Amino acid sequence: MSGKTNARLEAMAAAARRQRVLQAWMPWLVILFTVVAWEAVVKAFGIVPFILPAPTDIWASAVRWWQPLLDDSLQTLFTTLVGFALAVVGGVVLGVLIGSSALIYRGLYPLLIAFNSIPKVAVVPLLVVWFGIGMWPAIITAFLISFFPIVVNVATGIATVEPELRDVLRALGARPVDIVRKVGLPRAMPYFFASLKIAITVAFVGSIIAESVAPNAGIGRLMMVASSRFDVPLVFAGLITTGIMGIMLYWIAEFIERRTTGWAMRSMEGQNFTPGG
Amino acid sequence: MSHAFVEIDNVAMRYGGVEGTLALEGCSLSVQEGEFVAVVGPSGCGKSTLMRLVSGLWPATDGNVVVAGREVDGPLSLVGMAFQNPTLLPWRRILDNVMLPLEVVPAHRARLRRERLAYEKKARELLRLVGLEGFDAKFPYQLSGGMQQRTSLCRALIHEPPLLMLDEPFSALDVFTREDLWDVLQDVWMARRPTVVLVTHDLREAAYLADRVLVMSSRPGRIIAERRVDFPRPRRMETTFLPEFTALVAELRANIAAARRGEEVA
Numbered sequence: 001m002s003g004k005t006n007a008r009l010e011a012m013a014a015a016a017r018r019q020r021v022l023q024a025w026m027p028w029l030v031i032l033f034t035v036v037a038w039e040a041v042v043k044a045f046g047i048v049p050f051i052l053p054a055p056t057d058i059w060a061s062a063v064r065w066w067q068p069l070l071d072d073s074l075q076t077l078f079t080t081l082v083g084f085a086l087a088v089v090g091g092v093v094l095g096v097l098i099g100s101s102a103l104i105y106r107g108l109y110p111l112l113i114a115f116n117s118i119p120k121v122a123v124v125p126l127l128v129v130w131f132g133i134g135m136w137p138a139i140i141t142a143f144l145i146s147f148f149p150i151v152v153n154v155a156t157g158i159a160t161v162e163p164e165l166r167d168v169l170r171a172l173g174a175r176p177v178d179i180v181r182k183v184g185l186p187r188a189m190p191y192f193f194a195s196l197k198i199a200i201t202v203a204f205v206g207s208i209i210a211e212s213v214a215p216n217a218g219i220g221r222l223m224m225v226a227s228s229r230f231d232v233p234l235v236f237a238g239l240i241t242t243g244i245m246g247i248m249l250y251w252i253a254e255f256i257e258r259r260t261t262g263w264a265m266r267s268m269e270g271q272n273f274t275p276g277g
Numbered sequence: 278m279s280h281a282f283v284e285i286d287n288v289a290m291r292y293g294g295v296e297g298t299l300a301l302e303g304c305s306l307s308v309q310e311g312e313f314v315a316v317v318g319p320s321g322c323g324k325s326t327l328m329r330l331v332s333g334l335w336p337a338t339d340g341n342v343v344v345a346g347r348e349v350d351g352p353l354s355l356v357g358m359a360f361q362n363p364t365l366l367p368w369r370r371i372l373d374n375v376m377l378p379l380e381v382v383p384a385h386r387a388r389l390r391r392e393r394l395a396y397e398k399k400a401r402e403l404l405r406l407v408g409l410e411g412f413d414a415k416f417p418y419q420l421s422g423g424m425q426q427r428t429s430l431c432r433a434l435i436h437e438p439p440l441l442m443l444d445e446p447f448s449a450l451d452v453f454t455r456e457d458l459w460d461v462l463q464d465v466w467m468a469r470r471p472t473v474v475l476v477t478h479d480l481r482e483a484a485y486l487a488d489r490v491l492v493m494s495s496r497p498g499r500i501i502a503e504r505r506v507d508f509p510r511p512r513r514m515e516t517t518f519l520p521e522f523t524a525l526v527a528e529l530r531a532n533i534a535a536a537r538r539g540e541e542v543a
Contacts, residue, residue, distance in 0.1 A: 164361075167332070168433075172436070174352075187366075264367070
């Protein structure tokens with residue numbers, strides 16, 4: 001190999017490394033840029049904190065109110081995770097049933113769609129009537145809102161098993177439950193994890209809606225109280241805390257996804273292709 | 278015809294009720310134990326339907342299907358199948374893909390846990406037989422199309438089915454890979470001697486591999502011609518250059534052309 005070729009290969013490798021480093025830093029750079037620009041705009045136009053607080057005001061407020069902020073965040077995190085866990089269990093069970101039986105699919109799908117189109121904020125007062133003010137309305141709202149994407153995705157994964165593969169297994173004497181277990185469920189996993197990433201973020205929406213409509217505890221109540229006192233920096237502190245919790249749970253879901261269903265994302269890594277007949 | 282392994286007698290198959298499509302009608306054929314039979318015909322003639330009837334995936338609307346002396350009334354665990362698509366499970370390594378039938382067939386699933394090592398050895402031997410030695414820990418996407426089809430063939434064979442049903446298994450492959458796999462299939466057949474029914478639209482493939490070639494009419498399908506193929510085995514690529522081979526393919530082609538026009542052939 002000539003020196004020129006070597007130099008060119010080195011340069012290409014270095015460029016690829018720079019690209020990777022840049023990609024890793026990009027989210028932080030964007031956040032930093034947003035915060036600085038926000039601060040600059042607020043200061044430059046002299047916007048009062050009551051309309052739009054600067055990031056420094058929000059930070060000061062978060063430091064001052066850290067104790068209730070932490071307590072309420074943990075409360076919201078708890079109700080969200082309980083609602084989300086119920087949604088995962090219920091969603092997988094119903095998804096398997098709908099995906100593996102055309103009869104159940106026909107029967108339940110219209111009802112599910114109708115139910116999903118109801119704004120959940122309208123259901124919260126009912127939940128309060130049934131369960132009283134407390135954490136249950138928040139848990140159930142988180143469950144109701146995050147349940148649907150899981151059902152749809154699991155059902156899709158199971159219902160789209162290739163007919164030929166089904167034939168191969170049926171010809172061997174496989175029962176429908178074998179086909180779901182050996183093929184349907186593993187096949188549905190990428191769909192399932194994709195839905196988890198959506199479900200976990202909307203679960204937060206659910207519990208915060210319930211906390212705002214029926215204020216008892218949690219970040220939703222904190223923001224309602226803060227806004228009724230016109231403490232806008234604290235409202236923003238609550239919003240940003242929620243966003244951070246959402247991102248963290250999204251990362252966890254993504255980490256598990258990559259560990260368990262790497263086979264479905266092979267194009268993301270260097271493909272180890274072996275030529276031959 | 279006392280030792281027929283597969284006996285199809287005057288079978289009809291109609292899809293979608295009384296007014297539905299008639300895929301097969303008056304279709305009769307028999308396959309001897311250990312025989313290699315190819316079924317060719319114009320496209321849409323019901324070849325794949327025939328295959329599903331024999332495997333017990335669908336019941337025939339008329340007539341009898343008897344396999345291994347038993348009337349077929351449901352899926353038989355004694356059939357191995359392979360299709361045009363390899364349909365491997367992308368989350369399983371090659372070895373685990375090959376072993377999938379063992380987890381399903383009632384006779385094997387009970388023994389699999391205790392005798393896992395012995396079964397794995399069997400699977401590796403099969404992989405060696407089709408030229409995939411050392412690939413057992415790879416994932417399907419790491420293999421080329423031809424190698425995936427070889428794996429699919431191993432999966433069809435792992436439970437040692439006495440009957441192998443192949444539905445255009447090589448038609449999605451390029452010519453060179455396909456001809457390699459003809460030899461692979463011939464070697465496997467000569468080593469194990471299963472009864473094989475190969476559905477194909479490639480006349481050279483049928484003439485190269487089969488002991489007997491059956492020609493189907495266009496829909497509703499039935500067998501309208503039959504040719505014995507007597508070239509000595511193992512057949513090699515040189516066989517396909519023989520004038521007799523060319524003549525056989527030409528004759529089959531003429532039969533199919535006639536079938537497409539709807540004529541009777543002798």
